[in-house]
Amino acid sequence: MSDVSLTVNGRRVSGTVEDRTLLVHFLRENLGLTGTHVGCDTSQCGACVIHVDGKAVKSCTMLAVQASGSEILTIEGLANGGDLHPVQAAFKEHHGLQCGFCTPGMIMTATDMIARHPEGLDEATVRTELEGNICRCTGYHNIVKAILAASKTMAKGSKTRTKRAA
Amino acid sequence: MYSVHYHRAISVADAVKLLKSGDAQPLSGGMTLIPAMKTRLAAPSDLVDLSHVQELKGIKVSGKTVTIGAGTTHFEVASDEKLKKACPALVHLASLIGDPAVRHRGTIGGSVANNDPAADYPSALLALGATIVTNKREIAADKFFKGLFETALKDGEIITAVTFTAPAKAGYEKFRNPASRYAIVGVFVAKGKDGVRVAVTGAGDDGVFRSKPIEAALAKSFEASALDGVKVPASSLMSDIHASADYRAHLISVMAKRAVVAANAA
Numbered sequence: 001m002s003d004v005s006l007t008v009n010g011r012r013v014s015g016t017v018e019d020r021t022l023l024v025h026f027l028r029e030n031l032g033l034t035g036t037h038v039g040c041d042t043s044q045c046g047a048c049v050i051h052v053d054g055k056a057v058k059s060c061t062m063l064a065v066q067a068s069g070s071e072i073l074t075i076e077g078l079a080n081g082g083d084l085h086p087v088q089a090a091f092k093e094h095h096g097l098q099c100g101f102c103t104p105g106m107i108m109t110a111t112d113m114i115a116r117h118p119e120g121l122d123e124a125t126v127r128t129e130l131e132g133n134i135c136r137c138t139g140y141h142n143i144v145k146a147i148l149a150a151s152k153t154m155a156k157g158s159k160t161r162t163k164r165a166a
Numbered sequence: 167m168y169s170v171h172y173h174r175a176i177s178v179a180d181a182v183k184l185l186k187s188g189d190a191q192p193l194s195g196g197m198t199l200i201p202a203m204k205t206r207l208a209a210p211s212d213l214v215d216l217s218h219v220q221e222l223k224g225i226k227v228s229g230k231t232v233t234i235g236a237g238t239t240h241f242e243v244a245s246d247e248k249l250k251k252a253c254p255a256l257v258h259l260a261s262l263i264g265d266p267a268v269r270h271r272g273t274i275g276g277s278v279a280n281n282d283p284a285a286d287y288p289s290a291l292l293a294l295g296a297t298i299v300t301n302k303r304e305i306a307a308d309k310f311f312k313g314l315f316e317t318a319l320k321d322g323e324i325i326t327a328v329t330f331t332a333p334a335k336a337g338y339e340k341f342r343n344p345a346s347r348y349a350i351v352g353v354f355v356a357k358g359k360d361g362v363r364v365a366v367t368g369a370g371d372d373g374v375f376r377s378k379p380i381e382a383a384l385a386k387s388f389e390a391s392a393l394d395g396v397k398v399p400a401s402s403l404m405s406d407i408h409a410s411a412d413y414r415a416h417l418i419s420v421m422a423k424r425a426v427v428a429a430n431a432a
Contacts, residue, residue: 109266
């Protein structure tokens with residue numbers, strides 16, 4: 001058993017877990033954050049994508065103890081109270097989901113992707129970057145549309161902020 | 167997954183000590199080891215986590231000499247500006263490994279130590295004539311890769327870095343398995359101080375290897391057309407559900423041509 005302490009969505013949390021406990025299970029079972037899904041459990045589908053220290057990773061392929069001391073962001077930490085994050089809003093607007101199972105992972109991958117491409121995104125880049133996320137409803141078309149739209153909204157938002165700051 | 171004891175190393179010396187406990191294995195990004203433990207293909211009693219060891223991280227380019235710390239992630243290799251100038255082919259290779267989330271965790275040291283017969287990095291290190299640096303010694307890539315998942319590493323030996331001289335020209339192309347992103351055939355071509363070296367991953371029945379007929383043809387002329395009509399023997403290639411040995415032989419020459427075109431364009 002090991003002690004694990006993390007910052008999850010801005011909140012300090014700790015727990016004692018078996019060393020073999022996967023990070024995704026710690027989030028879901030110890031913390032009750034069931035927005036992060038286990039799809040394939042073989043690091044292929046991306047339903048379990050979260051951010052660890054600002055980088056998108058597959059939480060089914062990391063031990064909870066490995067992450068101890070890290071800052072974690074899950075799908076539950078994206079919205080600002082009742083206001084959806086721009087990526088969540090774009091998925092809603094563009095119907096970027098059908099059954100919704102892959103959606104948390106898609107959105108966490110999308111926010112990481114948009115952050116790594118401040119120059120903007122095109123369709124080919126979005127599709128390549130989504131390689132690690134599988135949607136079994138085959139809803140990729142609207143997912144790609146939603147990510148492109150969110151990327152534009154967020155670029156505008158950051159320009160407005162820069163203007164205001166200046 | 168079987169029960170396991172986790173230890174977090176803070177230095178290479180610390181890791182060496184921790185590796186003496188039970189049937190311990192080093193853990194870096196864990197992108198192969200953790201899935202292997204889930205399927206019980208690997209069942210170490212102890213894991214020694216190297217991912218918090220600062221001395222294993224970072225990329226240095228000094229003149230033509232490139233040194234990449236073993237704990238450097240594929241994402242860091244794929245996005246390093248100095249490395250992009252020194253050896254764009256290696257940056258391109260790293261950008262093709264797995265997917266973005268896998269590249270954020272997986273490391274060059276882990277990939278090299280695992281020596282998966284379809285992994286990308288072994289072909290680059292062999293073609294670049296790289297040196298694998300461990301806590302005990304320096305090993306030439308020619309002597310490091312010993313076969314399927316086999317390397318020259320001894321128990322308790324940890325890769326600390328890989329180092330190579332930037333080649334005049336290099337290129338890497340792979341024909342990927344669309345599900346796993348591993349190479350069905352990957353070819354790294356390099357033209358440097360030791361002439362032309364060409365290494366193939368994903369195809370050999372004994373892991374990564376150098377293709378002598380392709381090297382001989384490219385030594386005469388470093389152009390894709392030099393490979394027209396060059397026969398790659400299928401005798402020591404893998405056949406599996408993804409591709410037959412004959413198809414892999416064909417793909418080797420196609421990927422080699424594309425890699426040469428990429429090398430000449432860079």
